[in-house]
Amino acid sequence: MTRRGLWIGLSLAAVTAVLLFVLAKGFGRDPHEVPFQLRGKPAPDFTLKRLDTGAPVKLSELKGKPLVLNFWASWCGPCKAEHPVVAMAARRFGQEFQFYGVVFEDTEENARAFAGLPDPAFPQLMDERSRMAVDYGVTGVPETYFIDAQGIIREKVAAPLDPRTMMEKLAALKQPAGPVSEVVR
Amino acid sequence: MTAWVLGLVLASYAPQQAGSTLLDPAREARVQALGKQLRCPMCQGLSIADSNSSAARAQMDKVRELVASGRTDEEIRGYFTSRYGEWALLEPPATGMNLLVWLLPLLLLLGGAVAIARTIRRPASAPPAPPAKPAEPETDKDRPPPDDPWLEAVRAELRR
Structure with missing residues (x-):
């Protein structure tokens, strides 16, 4: 050659x-998978209104106990299938974890009808104009965030949760965290 | 019946909210330009400025809020890439590995242009080819033995 x-x-x-x-x-x-960059980073702070009492809820006041944030909407079919799983976990593990639902792009009236108020299994928060959802990088519903006691986002599940996945994620949430990344603003 | 079906279909969609209040024309132009650069997470290849989805509207609200608070374009793009990575940008920046995607087609074009230029120039600049050598007469050594009846038959056929 x-x-x-x-x-x-x-x-x-x-x-x-x-x-x-x-x-x-x-x-x-x-x-179709949207990357998620907030894993291992401090959860952005929020102040949202409770759907049942109207009282404000701040993330900074929830620190000290692991938190499960479940984004949902009444117009979302898969959310209907997932809701009993989150409700079951809230009833069973409510002593160890905090469970909050976040209403995404929906009206209070529809959300109330969906969440079974005034006796919901876990408190629901109204995210006006989805400001908090954008801060959290939500790409659709249902999505569930697992935040540890220090306020670090450990995991996000961008699909309807089944009981097995819920149990696995809750078990992982109790494990000690790795190194914390920088704060995202 | 039609109203019932229509109601069922409409019930499965998110209630649409209007976008936030527009800023002054100069800053609103920035909002729209930034919105054109950001990918809608709920749509296929659409920017948040072009999409009608609720998630895109919420993100446009955020862009408007960040522009109003005096953030630079770079900071606003950074807000979205810190959540969705470079996936959030419809046009990935020409840095790191992305540089390959930008440079490779240019390099290939350049290589092709050089190859074509060289091919076109060669006949004019190349020295004239030497005259072809006359074919060597077959030597007796190459010839098959004359007593091969088959070859003789073929040759006789070709001579006709």
Whole structure:
């Protein structure tokens, strides 16, 4: 092989390798999956109104006990299927964990009808104009955030929770946290 | 019946809320320009400025709030990438690995242009090809033995 041929061959091989690398990187992930960057970071603070009493609830006042935040809406079919799972966990593990629902893009009237007020299994919060949902990087409903006692987001589940996943995530939430990343504002 | 079906269909959608109050024209233009750069999380390849979804409206509200609070464009893009990563940007920045995606097509185009230029130039600049050597007459050594009846038959056929 001539020197020129060798150079052309090497160049083509290099370009092909780079293309294959880029394609493999792209094909390796689900195009519908939205990345989540807040894992391991402090949960953004919020003050939301309780749906039942209208009293304000601040995240900073909830620290000290692990927190499960479940975003839902009455117009969301999968949320209806998931709601009993969260309600069951709230009844069973309410001593160890705090459970709050966050109403996403919905009216108070619809949310009240859906959540079974005035006797809900866990308190519901109204997120006016989804300000808090945007701060948390919510991409749709249902989505559930698992926040530890120090206020660090440990995990997010962007799908309806089944009992087994709920139990696994709650067990993981009791484990000690890794190093904390910088605060996101 | 039609009203019932229509009611059922409409009930499955999020109640639409109007966007937040528009800013003055200059700052609102910034909001819209930034909204065009940010990917809607609930849609397929649409920007939050172009989408009608509730999540996109909520994000546009956030952009408007951040612009009103005096944040720079870079800080506002940073707010979204800190939550969704570079996925949030419809046009990924030309840094790091992304640089390959920007530079590779340019390099390939350049390589192709060089190859075409060299091919076009070669006949004019290349020295004239030496005259082809006349074919060497077949030597007796190459010839098959004359007593091969099959070859003789083929040759006789070709000579016709």
